[in-house]
Amino acid sequence: MRQVFDQRLDSVRGALVVMSATAASAIRWASDALLAADLAPAEPVLRADDEVKSLRRRVEQEIYALLAQEQPVASDLRLAVAGLHVAGDIERMSALAVHVAKAMLRRHPERTVPPEAEEIFRRMGEVAERLAWKMTRVLELRDATLAAELDRDDDEMDALHRSLLSLLFGDWRHGVVGAVDLALLGRYYERYTDHVVNCGRHVTFLVTG
Amino acid sequence: MRQVFDQRLDSVRGALVVMSATAASAIRWASDALLAADLAPAEPVLRADDEVKSLRRRVEQEIYALLAQEQPVASDLRLAVAGLHVAGDIERMSALAVHVAKAMLRRHPERTVPPEAEEIFRRMGEVAERLAWKMTRVLELRDATLAAELDRDDDEMDALHRSLLSLLFGDWRHGVVGAVDLALLGRYYERYTDHVVNCGRHVTFLVTG
Numbered sequence: 001m002r003q004v005f006d007q008r009l010d011s012v013r014g015a016l017v018v019m020s021a022t023a024a025s026a027i028r029w030a031s032d033a034l035l036a037a038d039l040a041p042a043e044p045v046l047r048a049d050d051e052v053k054s055l056r057r058r059v060e061q062e063i064y065a066l067l068a069q070e071q072p073v074a075s076d077l078r079l080a081v082a083g084l085h086v087a088g089d090i091e092r093m094s095a096l097a098v099h100v101a102k103a104m105l106r107r108h109p110e111r112t113v114p115p116e117a118e119e120i121f122r123r124m125g126e127v128a129e130r131l132a133w134k135m136t137r138v139l140e141l142r143d144a145t146l147a148a149e150l151d152r153d154d155d156e157m158d159a160l161h162r163s164l165l166s167l168l169f170g171d172w173r174h175g176v177v178g179a180v181d182l183a184l185l186g187r188y189y190e191r192y193t194d195h196v197v198n199c200g201r202h203v204t205f206l207v208t209g
Numbered sequence: 210m211r212q213v214f215d216q217r218l219d220s221v222r223g224a225l226v227v228m229s230a231t232a233a234s235a236i237r238w239a240s241d242a243l244l245a246a247d248l249a250p251a252e253p254v255l256r257a258d259d260e261v262k263s264l265r266r267r268v269e270q271e272i273y274a275l276l277a278q279e280q281p282v283a284s285d286l287r288l289a290v291a292g293l294h295v296a297g298d299i300e301r302m303s304a305l306a307v308h309v310a311k312a313m314l315r316r317h318p319e320r321t322v323p324p325e326a327e328e329i330f331r332r333m334g335e336v337a338e339r340l341a342w343k344m345t346r347v348l349e350l351r352d353a354t355l356a357a358e359l360d361r362d363d364d365e366m367d368a369l370h371r372s373l374l375s376l377l378f379g380d381w382r383h384g385v386v387g388a389v390d391l392a393l394l395g396r397y398y399e400r401y402t403d404h405v406v407n408c409g410r411h412v413t414f415l416v417t418g
Contacts, residue, residue: 064286064287064290067286067290068282068286071280073277074277078273081273081276081290084290084293085293088297168385168386169386176377176381176384176388177377179388180374180378180388180389180392183392183393184393184396187393
C-alpha cells in the first residue's frame with residue numbers, strides 16, 4: 001500500500017517537474033521575444049502553455065484518483081493536496097509567460113521595451129527564469145532548504161519592479177501607451193515569481209509542518 | 210458517516226459563504242474609497258482581508274481533517290477538494306480589493322481616477338461586486354445554473370477593460386503616472402472577476418461532472 005502510494009506520488013511529482021521546467025522555459029522564451037521584438041521565440045510560449053494546461057489536468061486526475069483509492073492521511077494527504085496547489089500555481093506562471101509574449105505581439109514589429117528599460121526587463125526575465133528552475137529542482141529533490149530560499153530570491157523581483165516604476169514615473173519620454181505596456185509587463189513578471197514563491201511555501205510547509 | 214460528512218461539509222460551505230460575502234463587500238468598499246478618494250471606506254478593506262485570510266486557514270484545516278477522517282470518495286472527494294480551490298480564489302479576490310484600496314491611498318488626497326474614467330471604474334466596481342454576490346449565492350444554494358452564468362457575466366468586465374485601454378491609449382491628458390495607476394487598477398478588477406469565474410467553474414464542474 002505504502003509502496004503504491006509512493007509510486008503514484010512519484011508519478012505526480014514527475015509531471016510537476018515537467019510542468020515547472022516548461023514554465024521556466026516559457027518565461028525565458030517570452031523574455032527573449034519581448035526584448036528582441038522577435039516573433040520566433042513567442043510561438044513556443046503558446047505551445048508550452050497548451051502542454052502545461054494538459055499536464056495540469058493529468059495531475060489533477062491522478063491526485064483525485066490517488067486520494068480516492070489510497071486514502072492517504074496526515075502528511076501524505078497534505079502532500080497530495082499540495083500537488084494540486086502547485087499545479088495551479090505553475091499553470092498561472094505559464095499563463096503569465098503567454099501574457100508577456102502577447103504584449104510583444106500587440107506592438108510587433110515595433111519594440112515594446114525602449115532601450116532605457118531593456119536592462120530592467122532583461123533582469124526580470126532572468127530572475128523569473130532562475131526562480132522557476134530553482135522551483136523545478138525543489139520539486140525534483142524535495143529540498144525544503146532550497147524552497148525556503150525562494151521567498152528571499154523574490155526580493156530581487158520586487159526591487160526590479162520598484163526600479164521600473166521609478167523609470168515610468170520619472171523622466172519618461174515614450175508616451176502613455178508605452179508606459180501602460182511596461183507597467184502591465186512588470187506586473188506579469190512580479191506575479192510570475194509570486195506564484196513560484198507560493199509553490200515554495202507549499203513544499204516548505206510540507207517538510208517543516 | 211454520511212451525515213457526519215454532510216455536516217462537516219456544510220460547516221466548510223458556511224465559511225466559504227462568509228468569505229465570499231466579505232470579498233464582495235471588500236471590493237465595494239475599495240471602489241467607494243477609490244472613486245471618492247476617501248480614506249474612511251479603505252480601512253475596512255484591510256480588516257476584511259485579515260478576516261478572509263483567517264477563514265481560509267480555517268477552511269483548509271477543516272478540509273484536511275475531513276479528508277483524513279471521513280475519507281470521502283468520488284463526488285464527495287471532489288467537493289472537498291473544490292472547497293480548497295474556492296477558498297484560494299476568494300483569498301485572491303480579497304487581496305485584489307486591498308490592491309485597489311492601496312492604489313487610492315498612494316495618491317491620497319489627490320484623486321487616482323480623473324472624471325472621464327469615473328464611469329468605467331464605477332461600473333467595474335459594480336460588476337465585480339455583483340459577480341461576487343452571485344458567487345456567494347451559488348455557494349449558499351449550490352446552484353449550478355447560477356454558477357454557469359458567471360462566465361458570461363464576466364464578459365461585461367472584459368468590455369469595460371477594453372474601454373479603459375481605449376481611454377488611456379486615446380486622448381489621455383493626465384500624464385503617465387495616472388495612466389499607469391489606472392492600467393494596474395483595471396487589471397486588478399479584471400483579475401478579481403476572473404477568480405469569481407474560477408470559483409463558478411469549480412461549482413459547475415462538481416454538479417455537472
